[in-house]
């Protein structure tokens with residue numbers, strides 16, 4: 081079984097479009113959406129939810145007004161500015177370290193467990209999918225990503241699947257780090273812009289840091305041919321495989337608007353190029 | 367006034383809107399790029415960096431000469447960042463700190479009964495301060511530029527964002543380029559803003575993520591409006607949603623190949639096509655008006 085993740089560093093380069101297309105192309109696979117704080121893959125795959133679970137993680141401090149003696153010790157030790165001047169908790173700033181609850185001489189502070197999201201196992205027209213929804217403004221997206229990854233892997237093992245195809249998160253922080261663990265190849269989708277290359281370079285740095293091998297797809301490559309050339313040279317200089325180049329193609333947006341993957345949509349040059357990229361990737365992983 | 371520019375979904379043109387608005391306002395704005403994981407605004411604003419400061423978080427360091435492996439530190443750490451194994455049968459115990467999991471709360475060093483824990487600084491990123499003259503006209507004036515960068519392999523951007531925001535000068539117009547998404551880094555960047563501009567595109571992905579971003583802003587109680595980028599590529603659903611939710615649409619920017627081209631080369635739109643300045647100024651005026659009417 082091979083696990084691949086599609087990441088981008090910068091958002092909006094077409095990561096989910098590529099994931100959806102690979103989901104349509106791969107045989108015998110399990111999908112996982114690890115972009116838990118702005119998940120989009122379900123819009124292409126229309127999962128039918130079979131199992132629904134709460135994601136409990138982290139705690140938030142609660143001050144009992146009756147017991148509080150207004151000594152202010154909690155505010156003095158809190159490093160996250162989560163205790164307001166009137167000695168109430170700013171729930172958004174609280175990181176749940178519990179320092180205040182240990183130090184309160186009146187025993188007025190309790191730590192309450194957060195239900196910070198939900199995760200699901202679903203069926204789609206391409207096979208099973210594990211996905212999640214992080215609650216609004218919640219923390220611990222990294223932990224939720226790890227959970228989705230674990231569930232997807234176990235499901236793939238149970239079903240004897242050949243592939244786990246993971247839609248990664250943008251950025252380089254905890255959710256991305258969590259989506260890289262145990263991955264056979266990270267496919268970095270970028271676009272021919274200075275920002276695209278800058279961000280791809282940073283996320284490739286993260287993948288290398290954790291010893292994960294990478295390949296690059298340049299999406300909308302015809303929008304700036306000289307930048308595309310720069311990215312190609314970057315690949316050569318850094319010994320990173322170029323998996324494919326895909327045209328800017330309005331039919332990709334149309335397919336998305338219709339809730340279809342680019343593969344299921346008639347015609348379009350991008351479709352052929354994505355199929356080509358998938359073949360290159362399969363060879364690379366043989 | 368502090369205006370943050372955010373978007374649930376990445377790549378909708380958040381940085382484009384923030385940068386071009388900043389370059390269209392008179393009187394010297396302060397620009398804060400708070401996307402510490404993937405900072406991009408510097409590519410367009412080409413700032414001259416005058417000062418650079420490392421960002422540290424305090425993490426525990428154990429003095430094993432004093433440690434009795436009592437396990438109190440492990441007990442108080444909410445993030446499992448310390449592992450302690452008690453010694454048995456005359457064998458020494460052992461203690462391990464996983465500094466990547468540490469939030470720097472200070473609990474362990476406070477509660478260690480042996481005074482065996484000292485906090486030491488661990489570098490997780492840096493903040494750079496400078497000024498940008500990407501577009502100097504007599505009215506735009508001098509722009510102060512601040513951004514931060516999370517080190518590769520580090521997981522937590524919020525401390526870097528907090529450090530960037532320490533430089534906020536409330537007497538100026540402050541523009542914050544926020545990270546994408548809806549979780550902790552975004553919240554850290556947006557909270558305390560007077561107004562937030564949500565940049566979206568009229569596709570199902572864009573709308574799905576816009577709805578999430580709207581929930582974040584409602585939770586934070588920050589007033590907001592929407593900018594629809596590439597407004598001609600997609601469908602009408604975003605307009606319908608904004609109307610039904612009573613959310614003002616502040617600006618629409620159609621897809622143009624020449625705008626995409628300028629973007630790809632790291633050029634601000636208003637530098638290549640100065641005629642767009644009035645559109646971005648209108649955007650700023652619309653924000654001021656919305657803010658004033660609240």
Ligand code: SF4
Nearest residue numbers: 433434436437439478
């Ligand atoms: S609390 Fe202090 S003495 Fe006890 S295990 Fe931790 S470092 Fe050692």
Ligand code: SF4
Nearest residue numbers: 443468469471472474
């Ligand atoms: S400082 Fe806080 S988070 Fe870090 S190890 Fe100590 S108790 Fe854990």
